[in-house]
Amino acid sequence: MDYVQLAVPFFILALLLELAYGFYIKKNTYRFNDTISSIFMGSLRSTSKFIGIGIGGYVFYLAETQFALWRMDENSLFTWIFAFIAYDFFYYWFHRISHERQIFWASHVAHHQSEDYNLSTALRQTGTGFLISWVFYIPLFLIGVPSYVYVSVATLNLVYQFWVHTEHIPKLGWYELFFITPSNHRVHHARNEAYIDKNYGGVFIIWDRFFGTFKEEDEDKPCIYGLRSPIRTFNPIWANFHIYVKMIRDFVAADSLKEKLYVPFSKTGWSPSNLNVKPVNTDKDDFERFDPKSSKTIGFYGVIQLIILVLLGLSLETSTLGYAKNALIIFMIGYTMFCVSRWFDNKPVLKFEIIRLILLPCVFIYFLPLSLELTYLTIGYTLLNAVILYPIYQSSLKTINA
Numbered sequence: 272m273d274y275v276q277l278a279v280p281f282f283i284l285a286l287l288l289e290l291a292y293g294f295y296i297k298k299n300t301y302r303f304n305d306t307i308s309s310i311f312m313g314s315l316r317s318t319s320k321f322i323g324i325g326i327g328g329y330v331f332y333l334a335e336t337q338f339a340l341w342r343m344d345e346n347s348l349f350t351w352i353f354a355f356i357a358y359d360f361f362y363y364w365f366h367r368i369s370h371e372r373q374i375f376w377a378s379h380v381a382h383h384q385s386e387d388y389n390l391s392t393a394l395r396q397t398g399t400g401f402l403i404s405w406v407f408y409i410p411l412f413l414i415g416v417p418s419y420v421y422v423s424v425a426t427l428n429l430v431y432q433f434w435v436h437t438e439h440i441p442k443l444g445w446y447e448l449f450f451i452t453p454s455n456h457r458v459h460h461a462r463n464e465a466y467i468d469k470n471y472g473g474v475f476i477i478w479d480r481f482f483g484t485f486k487e488e489d490e491d492k493p494c495i496y497g498l499r500s501p502i503r504t505f506n507p508i509w510a511n512f513h514i515y516v517k518m519i520r521d522f523v524a525a526d527s528l529k530e531k532l533y534v535p536f537s538k539t540g541w542s543p544s545n546l547n548v549k550p551v552n553t554d555k556d557d558f559e560r561f562d563p564k565s566s567k568t569i570g571f572y573g574v575i576q577l578i579i580l581v582l583l584g585l586s587l588e589t590s591t592l593g594y595a596k597n598a599l600i601i602f603m604i605g606y607t608m609f610c611v612s613r614w615f616d617n618k619p620v621l622k623f624e625i626i627r628l629i630l631l632p633c634v635f636i637y638f639l640p641l642s643l644e645l646t647y648l649t650i651g652y653t654l655l656n657a658v659i660l661y662p663i664y665q666s667s668l669k670t671i672n673a
């Protein structure tokens with residue numbers, strides 16, 4: 272059973288509660304631009320499965336039906352406890368390699384770009400994880416974990432990780448010894464030199480303690496969140512692909528075949544020797560969060576688009592339109608997110624918005640067989656976007672000139 276979908280309403284509720292609590296104690300940890308960007312990426316992740324190539328599922332099926340040593344009884348409590356703990360063990364190694372090697376970091380980096388730390392950071396998940404992460408879980412099938420149990424424990428593990436993304440919960444005494452907590456996961460998200468590449472567990476911190484990657488949060492060294500090389504944009508597409516692009520550039524730039532072949536397997540942050548890239552010192556306290564000022568109108572526009580896109584994304588769960596048409600809708604979702612992020616980035620966006628206004632009726636009315644109600648809805652949505660475009664543009668000019 273996929274527990275992530277079941278948990279979504281609780282995620283939203285918890286997020287609103289954390290926001291309200293932050294205002295109440297006068298320590299708000301949310302920003303409009305960063306939060307919307309994180310939720311965009313969470314919904315992109317859930318849409319990516321509709322265009323995912325499903326290799327993982329096929330390999331799991333083969334491992335389970337052809338190569339498993341035996342099959343565990345899915346009605347036994349032992350199977351569930353064993354699978355829950357074993358999954359976290361493989362998750363630890365997958366997560367560790369995701370930080371240490373460039374090809375895996377390219378996908379996982381998306382979870383670490385936020386320069387804030389709150390429950391919306393938890394929703395910020397990679398959209399390209401389906402490409403390779405499944406490799407690490409093949410052993411679970413070989414040792415007989417049934418696929419139903421696997422999906423259940425994998426999603427429970429992810430749901431557990433949600434609540435640890437908060438600055439409001441302090442250290443938790445003895446619980447810190449065994450489990451992933453807000454305190455030790457804050458360290459995992461920090462860019463301070465002492466905190467880099469630490470605390471990889473999903474539910475249990477025992478693997479980190481055992482394999483030497485544990486680091487306790489130091490009260491005298493407050494966590495500074497984000498990447499060592501910040502992307503300085505809220506563009507969710509670039510957020511998902513920038514390391515892949517870097518790898519292609521490195522491959523082209525490297526002047527020996529040995530270095531070219533090394534690119535995907537290199538340590539994170541490595542670049543070909545002829546590029547002379549200097550390592551970044553993240554302990555300098557001159558770090559400034561990426562926070563271009565944008566107007567309230569743009570913030571409001573972002574929230575409206577967020578609600579519409581999330582609803583559209585959720586409607587795909589029950590879509591019977593088929594692969595190509597789902598892909599077309601996901602393209603429009605991604606393109607709209609791109610436009611919203613340009614407003615937040617304070618970058619020229621007018622021509623992209625005009626293209627979107629032309630694409631909207633073309634895609635939704637001409638290419639997709641919509642019911643009459645949905646056709647009216649699309650026309651209404653397009654008109655609304657057209658009407659608010661000018662005031663948003665005006666408000667962006669004021670912000671830039673201010």
Ligand SMILES: [Zn+2]
Nearest residue numbers: 366370379382
């Ligand atoms: Zn990580």
Ligand SMILES: [Zn+2]
Nearest residue numbers: 382393436456
């Ligand atoms: Zn995290």
